[in-house]
Amino acid sequence: MILPRWNLLHILQFSTLFWYCSSIRFPYYSPDAYPDSERDFSLCRMPWRSLVCDPNEILSEEGLLQLDRSTKFILNKTKCPCASYDSPMGYCTKETGYSISIAVLDSIYVESSELVIKERLERIFPEALRRKQSRGQCDDDILIVLAVKNRIVATSVGSVARRKLNYEIVDKVTELAKFRYFDDGDYARGLNLMVEIFGKVLAGENYLEVLPSKVERLYFYKLKNLFPSWPIWLTFLVLVGIPAIVVLIVLITALIISLRKYLRITRYGYQSGNPDEPTDELTETSLTSSLNSS
The missing domain is CATH 3.10.310.50 (Diaminopimelate Epimerase; Chain A, domain 1)
Structure with a gap:
């Protein structure tokens, strides 16, 4: 049986519509x-x-x-x-x-x-x-x-x-x-x-x-909120590195102060004050030398 032409067109349209809706x-x-x-x-x-x-x-x-x-x-x-x-x-x-x-x-x-x-x-x-x-x-x-x-x-x-x-x-x-x-x-x-x-x-x-382990839980539940785009190794490097750098700076500063103090004592024989102002020990030595020369 041959279907009329308009029926074939309708079937084609409905088939296309069904394929479109399904996809x-x-x-x-x-x-x-x-x-x-x-x-x-x-x-x-x-x-x-x-x-x-x-x-x-x-x-x-x-x-x-x-x-x-x-x-x-x-x-x-x-x-x-x-x-x-x-x-x-x-x-x-x-x-x-x-x-x-x-x-x-x-x-x-x-x-x-x-x-x-x-x-x-x-x-x-x-x-x-x-x-x-x-x-x-x-x-x-x-x-x-x-x-x-x-x-x-x-x-x-x-x-x-x-x-x-x-x-x-x-x-x-x-x-x-x-x-x-x-x-x-x-x-x-x-x-x-x-x-x-x-x-x-x-x-x-x-x-x-x-x-996760305790360290991983600390990172995922706490630290990652602070540094969401950083990898885990960089996060721990920053958190451990910054305090370490601060401690290192403090130690170096204390060492420099101690060295300067030591050099001042060795060179001028005093512990504090102006290097041009001699200590009591130096003043007493100078007076003794003057009396002996007289």
Whole structure:
């Protein structure tokens, strides 16, 4: 059957419109509009189904693939945590364990009529998107959201996953990733650090060894705020070098004063006063010499 010409034109127009709409990159997203990386993975810049999505092209291709490997490694390494008393939320249907999804976007959509503070936005968007994607088996999934223009790095943790990955750990790891990588714009490495530490926690491994040492904490939490654009070695060089230089100047000054005092005593036989004014000892010697000559 041959379709009329005007029908073919309409089909072509609708096909072009559909292709354009499917390839558009929004400057901001709401939880409902954000693409699903397990279904619309091409919109997330992934070549296959993944737990990582970056529709605004913020991360490099290498960074995306590394995050994809890290999240899948944790999914296959850990075991399903669903217990019998978690049956109202679901039960284990797969051999895989915890799923950590990552949503990267330029900014989060907020209606102009809403007065949403940043803290509320950090809580609402990740929670709504995690529940929409529903990638856990019994509310055991985790979602990390990075909104660059909103300067938000937030994590939503399901109630079952929260038994191991509590909010205190999440906050510490997020703060560490911010100071190490996010503040310098290295988003891929910051997200990968969070995924790796979360994976250690969920697998029951020792994650404290990954956290920074006391010296590193001093730098990242205190000193870096004072010198945000300086490397760590330069910061410590300045903080140690300036006091050392001051002490050296004081010692050199004291040495010069002592040497001058010593030279004055040796040359003129006095300790203070004008070099042209002899001491009492010199005056007495002169008088004795005068009497003897007389």
